[in-house]
Amino acid sequence: MDVTERAVLEVYRYLPDQESEPRLQNYEITYRDDWVVLDALNHIKAEIDPTLSFRWSCRMGVCGSCGMMVNGEPKLTCETFVRDYTTETITIEPLAHFPVVRDLVINMEDFMEKLPTVSPWLIPDEDKPLEEGEYLQTPAQVAQYQQFSMCINCMLCYSACPVYGLDSAFTGPAALALAERYNLDSRDNGSKERANVVTAHEGIWECTYVGECTEVCPKGVDPAGAIQMLKLSSARDWAMSPLSLVMPRGGRS
Amino acid sequence: MTPEINRPLPRSWWLRKPAYFKFMIREMTSVAVLAYSLLIIWALWAAADAQSFSTFYDFLRSPLSIGLHAVVFGLAFYHTITWIALTPKVMVEWRGDERVDPDLIAWNIWLVFVLVTVIVLVLVLA
Numbered sequence: 247m248d249v250t251e252r253a254v255l256e257v258y259r260y261l262p263d264q265e266s267e268p269r270l271q272n273y274e275i276t277y278r279d280d281w282v283v284l285d286a287l288n289h290i291k292a293e294i295d296p297t298l299s300f301r302w303s304c305r306m307g308v309c310g311s312c313g314m315m316v317n318g319e320p321k322l323t324c325e326t327f328v329r330d331y332t333t334e335t336i337t338i339e340p341l342a343h344f345p346v347v348r349d350l351v352i353n354m355e356d357f358m359e360k361l362p363t364v365s366p367w368l369i370p371d372e373d374k375p376l377e378e379g380e381y382l383q384t385p386a387q388v389a390q391y392q393q394f395s396m397c398i399n400c401m402l403c404y405s406a407c408p409v410y411g412l413d414s415a416f417t418g419p420a421a422l423a424l425a426e427r428y429n430l431d432s433r434d435n436g437s438k439e440r441a442n443v444v445t446a447h448e449g450i451w452e453c454t455y456v457g458e459c460t461e462v463c464p465k466g467v468d469p470a471g472a473i474q475m476l477k478l479s480s481a482r483d484w485a486m487s488p489l490s491l492v493m494p495r496g497g498r499s
Numbered sequence: 500m501t502p503e504i505n506r507p508l509p510r511s512w513w514l515r516k517p518a519y520f521k522f523m524i525r526e527m528t529s530v531a532v533l534a535y536s537l538l539i540i541w542a543l544w545a546a547a548d549a550q551s552f553s554t555f556y557d558f559l560r561s562p563l564s565i566g567l568h569a570v571v572f573g574l575a576f577y578h579t580i581t582w583i584a585l586t587p588k589v590m591v592e593w594r595g596d597e598r599v600d601p602d603l604i605a606w607n608i609w610l611v612f613v614l615v616t617v618i619v620l621v622l623v624l625a
Contacts, residue, residue: 262502262503408513475589
């Protein structure tokens with residue numbers, strides 16, 4: 247398909263070595279029908295303005311690098327078609343709620359620090375020696391957590407979450423969904439270990455269920471659902487513990 | 500290191516997206532529920548003697564009260580909609596290897612909701 251159309255991309259620019267304030271810069275392009283926003287950005291970088299910076303890698307919705315705000319919505323630009331936007335200009339900005347390093351590049355350090363705090367790996371009762379083979383699971387056991395294991399750490403959910411936008415101490419949707427992913431895994435017995443982070447004030451109880459994390463997730467993970475499930479299991483654990491008779495919630499030993 | 504740009508959310512963040520606005524409305528429904536519980540406390544207090552009950556009764560019949568009831572009903576009903584939409588996210592049921600369709604759970608709750616509403620209506624109007 248060689249049909250070409252005209253579009254104007256309004257791109258967030260921040261060049262800290264030259265300018266102290268960010269600005270929006272317009273690029274007029276002609277695009278092919280099969281172009282995604284990332285193709286348009288690569289075209290701009292190759293043909294119009296080589297100073298434009300942005301992250302990308304796989305071009306196929308797997309690596310989670312190319313998340314940006316497209317007309318104010320967090321999107322993976324590699325699977326967002328230019329032809330789907332009928333607005334006069336298409337605004338491209340760096341992912342919301344994260345500090346901007348340069349142009350469309352954000353600082354993801356906060357997320358990278360939070361992710362390991364929920365121990366997103368199997369914590370079995372005891373490690374089996376290698377010669378005993380794999381930890382086996384039935385399809386039903388896999389089905390319990392599979393949806394939550396599809397996360398690609400693209401951070402679109404953090405950009406959609408106003409709770410994280412208002413208070414960056416919040417552990418956030420992706421990290422909490424991964425905690426639930428391992429809690430639901432039959433090979434894992436680490437939910438108690440994760441509870442310190444998950445049920446902390448900055449954990450699940452900071453979530454007010456806006457639900458937009460689930461709406462924007464490109465992998466159908468449903469972090470909002472995972473967090474509500476964690477709230478239920480945490481409340482149940484508390485109600486079943488003898489402490490619940492004498493101490494209010496938060497009275498963890 | 501070069502300085503980074505922080506973009507704090509403006510106070511009007513909830514006006515930016517319809518989904519955020521709907522979230523705020525849902526949170527505000529708690530105020531309506533509080534207002535209605537105050538009304539019921541007033542009813543209990545008024546039941547003590549005939550004079551205060553007739554004051555309460557007159558208030559119930561006033562246009563102000565009917566307007567408030569309409570608003571509270573609208574907000575409480577919206578709260579119900581959001582509640583029933585949330586429930587299947589938490590109520591994860593399995594039939595063998597397959598998860599029971601969340602919509603099926605939600606529609607069943609709606610069915611119970613309608614049934615209970617009809618029974619209450621019949622009891623009240625009878």
